[in-house]
Amino acid sequence: MKDNNRWLPLADIRIADMTIVLAGTGAASLMADWGAEVIRIEPSQALQPVTRTILAHMPQSLIDANKTWYYAFPNWDPGDHPWERYPFYHAHGKNKMSMTVDLKREEGRQILKNLVAVSDVLIENNVPETMEKLGVDYEELRSIKPDIIMVRMPAYGLSGPYSGYRSFGSHLEGAGGHTYIRGYEDSDPSANEDIYFGDACAAVSGAYAVALAIRRLKRTGKGGLIELSQSEALIPFFGENLIDYQMNGRITGPKGNDLYDMAPHNAYRCLGEDRWVAIAVGKDNEWAGLIHAMGDPDWAQDARFATQPGRYQHRRELDERINAWTAQHEDRWVMEILQENGVPAGTINDVSDMLTDPQLAARGFFEEFDRPYTGRNKYAGIVYKMGNTPNSVRFPPATLGQHNNHVYRDLLGLPDNEYVRLEREGHIGTTYGDNVP
């Protein structure tokens, strides 16, 4: 059994969570992991796409035609409750409670406001228009709870020409300058697949906003509206390129796996199918370690490789040489012998490697939970350790409406007959109706 009664630094904080997809839900996760009572407010009559699943009623044929990670329901079967079986939800749902309410109806919006009245924070990352349609803005919330903290994290902020624009992480990454510089030198941005780094970046920035606002609340008694522009959270991750443009008029382009003048610095092929090791040599002593690990081959004594600028200048030739060596060995063996020789190197882990990675395992990173609809699985756990504050995942991703009883009865003080009425009227529930797409 998990010890759910241990002291955690955010245990006195309640967060009303209206976040969607990855960025907002990721921000809420970082608070939930350290004890905040995060209550996901899940619209009972409208599915949040991707956040819970793609469609409330997933046609099997659609999945059969798309057997990719994006559609990877257990055994490729969405079942009758696809919102309980979708990988994205399982990736962000741990440690958070779930309540349902129909926000399209006035009564539902009143329930939301009642929850805000007993919460410290409301966080959301919807298109601004969505919140306006709901009539949920800071002024309204402040009239209910004067010291409420509202964190809004739209793609481009709440002011300026793009304030209403819709963008997911992969679009933000374009506008934030990441997509252009990510790629091989000889290809253009259209070769790039989607990654969601923009979401991850917005998630930590959103969590930071919440944490700062809580400190301010505790010191001054003041809440407030914090507006986080996801694109402005991302742009500083490339701050040096922006200064470089001002210094030199230079536009940084894609550089493959190069970084500064490090060489060898790449992904190298190993024995087996699609197996790789990353090697990053930035110093002469690391180069010496690499040569030694390779068994002191004659070619490595070439004077052109004796200095870092020389290695960088001839890096493609070096890559070929090193590939010829790594291709004869297993990735783990290469990593270990290189690390023994003081060379930064790591296996390029696939998802299976990740779940069995000795370092993550030794630090107890993945935690196993049983849960209805999906059975026993490993969940990514608490990201960092606090020496004086032991912590672990408290509970797995909630089923839809799992905490309705806690929220409606314990927090909002609803009598039984009212609870039953809201259930009958479709606010309180554990499924989506047939009419919900």
Place this chain on the structure above:
Amino acid sequence: MLQAALEGLKVVDLTHYIAGPNCTKLLADYGAEVTKIERPITGDGARQLGPFPEDVPHLEKSALFLHLNANKRGMTLNLKSVKGVEILKELVQRADILVENFHPRVMPALGLNYDILKATNPELIMVSISDFGQTGPYRNYKGSEIVDYALGGAFYTTGPSDRPPLKLGGNVVAYYAGAHSAVATVIAVLGQMQRGSGDYLDISIQQTQAGSPDRLGPMLMGHQFNDEIWHRGASRPPVRPCLDGYMNIQIGGPRGPERVGPMLGMPELASDPRFADPIEAIKPENQEAFEAIFLTWLLEKPMSEAWETAQKGHVASGPIYTAQDILADPHFRSRAFWEEIEHSVAGGFEYAGRPFRIPGEARIRRLPPPLLGQHTREILADIGYDNNAVKSLRKEGVV
């Protein structure tokens, strides 16, 4: 006047390169008083990384260093000297937070592990950022931007399927770990406010990747659900050329044509059975047909017009911007995102601003990034060293 969110917090900053400095940058940008400590003569290694004006290395002109270290005061200190360690302890005694990102063997070797520092300052929050964490079999391994991404992140599935795995742009893995560390630090501060005692944060960059809300999370779950290994090339690249650049416009998905048809001025596409039916729509021949229609439209449009049209039709989208585009963009300008900072050696530049602003908060003072050792004298004066004492410390090579 309202205070800055982190006003009153004193941070001793032993960090260098990227992850650690990005953590203390975020603390400084919201009002914490950060004292950056660098080794004498060469300083933070980021000072040597550049980019530099005309590519000529100069300790005070590295764009990377400048970007990461505004708003901090700087001093030099030789931690390899007994007196240097003693001064550091004096600074830590008066501080709320100590952040470091040395290899895990360094701080214990200097006699500066948490247990020792806590004895002089029980309320201290010490933050250690390292590639793999302070414990575990890889504790002594050497990491880097790509090695940490390899072992912890989505490196394996990033890039085109016919080529080796491809890193992310620049140093984003290190930046991300730094931002994550700033969140962790403030959460520890909130704990300290309640409990009155400090804490020790052990942050592994590998683990920040393994737990990041990027594709990896859903992929780890989907793997367990189906026993599949995901490779590169799992999804269709979304970026397409337009008249003067590239755009990423969301044209797919089960409800794609409903919105994309009208965007293209061809509402009839929404009812075209080749595209409207989600099963038909993903057949290669129909995807190609749709792509041809879309590209014909897109190739005639400049980036700004394509983006505006897509957004008017509520189609999620974004342009592929270069550094030049971002600096010129009227939206970020209208929001006063850029912050002009004048530096006595490097000159004046517009720096990328902060991810969010707290309303009513006093405008944070803008300190230029410190020259190497710029504030040594005044920081030492704060803890009781007079001019003569500082002079002799200089002579001894301590500062």
